[in-house]
Amino acid sequence: MSLAWIALILSGMLEAVWATALDASKGFRRFWPSAIFLLTFAASMAGLAYAMGEIPVGSAYAVWVGIGAVLTAAWALITRQERATVLRVVLLLGLIGCVVGLKAVS
Template sequence: MSWIVLIVSGVLEAVWASALAASQGFRRWKPAALFLVSSIASMAGLAYAMKELPVGTSYAVWVGIGACLTAVWAMITRQEKATVARIALLALLVGSVVGLKAVS
């Protein structure tokens, strides 16, 4: 159960990071509200997962999922350029997160 909560929390990290950017410095209330709700839920899920999973692994997986999904979302919305190198490095990041799960 902790792994599922951790993965969902990582997804929520990507949501709050994207919402934070969309809020334009908290000037737009809907993205700012989404940031607030998703960041609280993401942190709560991370805290829950850390009760059973190692801290280093939990944090690395949480950050890895959030960073990867945030970067992919930025490429989909054309805020960032999708290059072969960037995609390869994101694949390496995903592989590292899967590896952490495998050795835990």
């Protein structure tokens, strides 16, 4: 696996962190979640930009969003902010399959 793919995967993981921190910041009214959002957002964008130097934009963006979306949704299920249903889990597994598929054909 190339460094670009590793950067992309880590950047997707950071997307989940910044999305969760953004929610916890309550409209940027809480300092620490806001600071975490800003730092992880910048790092996530930098990693995505780096990865796009080697990976086509469509694949890179789809993988980045997919990783971030699945991890953000999984965290919401784990922390019980959202209710886990069979359909929700199946759809998240479908997203994971699509991300893996994009990596396989890229």
